[in-house]
Amino acid sequence: MRLTISALLLLAMSWSMGCQSPQPGPTDTQAPVAEPNDPMVSVNTLLPAPDDFAAQLIGTPEYPIPPYAEHLNGVRICLDPGHGGQAHKRGYKRGPTGVREAEMNLRVAQYLAEFLRAVGTEVILTRDGDYDMSLAERAGVANDAGADIFISLHHNAISNKPEVNRTSVWYHKDVDYRPSNLDLARYLLAGLQDSLALEQVTGVPLKSDQLMYEGGFGVLRHPQMTAALCESSFFTNPEEEQRLRDPAYNLLEAWGLFTGLARYAAAGLPHATLVEPADGLIGAGTPAALVFQLDDGLRSRGSWGHERQMIVSTSISVRVDGQDVPFTFTNDGYKLVADVPALEPGEHAVEVQFVNMFKNSVLNPHFVIEAQ
Ligand SMILES: [Zn+2]
Incomplete structure (x- = not known):
């Protein structure tokens, strides 16, 4: 069973690289565009993608838009790509070869925004470039826009355990705080599990942000609407880090988040x-x-x-x-x-x-x- 799943994943990966991305795939040895000498302070650590990369693929059989996604029409969603700037901090939020979390978060957010806009969702991004914002500023963007839903997009890291790679989605405080947060988190999780299909699963992938900080995550404390934070996979896992450089894999993650949101909206937003x-x-x-x-x-x-x-x-x-x-x-x-x-x-x-x-x-x- 385990072998079968691995083989399928490898097949899917090699197929997607060959058919969809004109860029070198993650298994190529070619180095990313980077500053010379020190990959741990480089910028542009993802494989380059054409501006219309997502536009050319959204709605194709590989990244379909399900008919029930029409219920996302008119919903106002604020997407928050985590982190940004700070490339000068050596090794900050980077994988083993220097791939930056801030960059993968932004690309996934931009691709997800394209899916959502294709079905008439009003999308607001907290940042659209490589710069830092405070957690309160990020939530403030969503509050000022009167968003229905706020989603902070991240990828995870763990020290000294490169083998770890799994999906989790986080809610604020406890289960009674705002029950709709759990609905959002649950649907996003299901979408990620279906699309990325990581082999490792944690027992309960919905996590309270109070497991990390007594007051929870600042970025989930400030939004005045239904909110969740995704940790889609671990960039500290060497194989996953290389996948996360690939625009096709970023698009696949965005599609998973999109189908999760589409199923959430299809079930009615009271x-x-x-x-x-x-x-x-x-x-x-x-x-x-x-x-x-x-x-x-x-x-x-x-x-x-x-x-x-x-x-x-x-x-x-x-x-x-x-x-x-x-x-x-x-x-x-x-x-x-x-x-x-x-x-x-x-x-x-x-x-x-x-x-x-x-x-x-x-x-x-x-x-x-x-x-x-
Ligand atoms: Zn993060």
């Missing part, structure tokens, strides 16, 4: 809107009602049976300052009415949770109301 009071102002010291319009992300398609309930009733909850409050929900009109107890003057956090029939959670569960 939203909630506070309609009464629309300005979020309530009277202090007296009970109030909040009316939310729910959207399961599916009904608006108008397909057969669309008038049936596609929100799981038992999944609905409303919390005010972390405390559950009573509510009523009706399938007719999808109105959710929450009973808010008397509140002290000031701002209060409201959280609305539900899942649609595909088990996708609401993308924007967090609201702020003000009692005056």
Whole structure:
């Protein structure tokens, strides 16, 4: 079994190099374009690719656009290629022969953006060149754009274990923080597992960023929308490092991420809107009602049976300052009415949770109301 998979992978690789890339493949001995002498401070460490490399291949039988990807039309997605600049820091975020993570992250993001734009997705890139940005600035780009989804694109590294090469996708804090983060992470993971098909798998490839830092990753802490961070494979693995130089392999990774996103969107992206009071102002010291319009992300398609309930009733909850409050929900009109107890003057956090029939959670569960 193991031999069979390896053989298939080798076949797939040699085929893709021969048929799709006019550039030398990863097994060639030709050196990358680099500064002389020290490969650990070189720039342009990836194999060069024509500007229209992705455009020529997207939608071909090798990198198909599935019909259900049409549900990505109109979704606003911010892609964040990790790192950038800092090539002068010797060996910084580089593989064994000096290939830079910042460059592979950017190329995958640019190819993914091309797939997404081909189906009408609004794409914002946090960076489109080789420069550094703070983690807060990256999230700020997504927040300012009002993105629905934020994805930080990375590749992984580990010291003294060159044999390690596997896929993981990371979510912020704990599983209750924003359940839609897990939906996004799960679909991205499935796409990467199908496309890159790395032989090694870790037991649970969805990881909390608190495993690394108590406060989690800064780049996942700041976004005010559904967010995940991909560590698609390990550039510290010598064979994987050489694959990651190859534009065909970067495109394959982008395609995996794209199909994951397409399946996520096809399953419906639920939203909630506070309609009464629309300005979020309530009277202090007296009970109030909040009316939310729910959207399961599916009904608006108008397909057969669309008038049936596609929100799981038992999944609905409303919390005010972390405390559950009573509510009523009706399938007719999808109105959710929450009973808010008397509140002290000031701002209060409201959280609305539900899942649609595909088990996708609401993308924007967090609201702020003000009692005056
Ligand atoms: Zn990284």
